[in-house]
Amino acid sequence: MxxxxxxxxxxxxxxxxxxxxxxxxxxxxxxxxxxxxxxxSARASGPTQAHCFGVISCTVDQSVRNLAARVPQGRLDRHDQTVAALSIPLDHSTSIDVTVMRGRVADISSYAEGLFLERGVMHGALSLIPVAEDTSHHVHNQGAAHEHTHLRVKSGF
Incomplete structure (x- = not known):
């Protein structure tokens, strides 16, 4: 230090x-x-190929033509990266949408930027959390030792 x-x-x-x-x-x-x-992290998103979790939040005007269908479809198109999604109704036509994604900085950033450019999407924010995958060989609870990966949150990209 x-x-x-x-x-x-x-x-x-x-x-x-x-x-x-x-x-x-x-x-x-x-x-x-x-x-x-x-x-x-707000200034520089890090190396484009670095692994990360991305937390994407925005407000969505559900009354904008087809937006209520396009936003979930965008997550489905990236089902291998989407970890979780939450939509919270604010009034009769607006919701706060939060999506957690896992992947490379370039992919997560590209998805978020495209979403924020949609008409009817406002107050978009992306938070990137740098992670590394470590492989280890050990026992969980009982049974034989085996090799698998663990995620480790890094302090920066």
């Missing part, structure tokens, strides 16, 4: 203190690490 000294003006330090109180961060270092990770 590396140590860095940072100077903040009084207003920014007060905002940071408020952020720590609101989020329940255990320390100033933890809060800054969280903010830096978020800032870097």
């Amino acid at each position: 590396q140590r860095t000294t940072i100077a903040f003006d009084d207003d920014l330090a007060a905002e940071l203190d408020a952020y720590i109180a609101a989020t329940g961060a255990a320390s100033l270092s933890e809060a800054i690490r969280d903010l830096v990770r978020r800032g870097l």
Whole structure:
């Protein structure tokens, strides 16, 4: 771990203190690490071939022609990448849709960007979580040891 000294003006330090109180961060270092990770992931999505989980959220106007059919069809077209989907009705025509996908950064980002460009889709956001697959040989519960993969969340791309 590396140590860095940072100077903040009084207003920014007060905002940071408020952020720590609101989020329940255990320390100033933890809060800054969280903010830096978020800032870097928002700025650069990482290598396009890196493995990740993507959390895609947006509002969908269900009254826009065929959009209520196209959004789920887009997930079905990527059934091998779609892990979970949730649609929450807000009013008579609008829902919040949340989709969790697994795959490469380029594929997940491309799907999200295409979805956000659809007429009737608003407030789109994509959060990428970098992962690696590790292969290990061990026993779960009882029985013989066997080789399989585990996902490991990485701190960055």
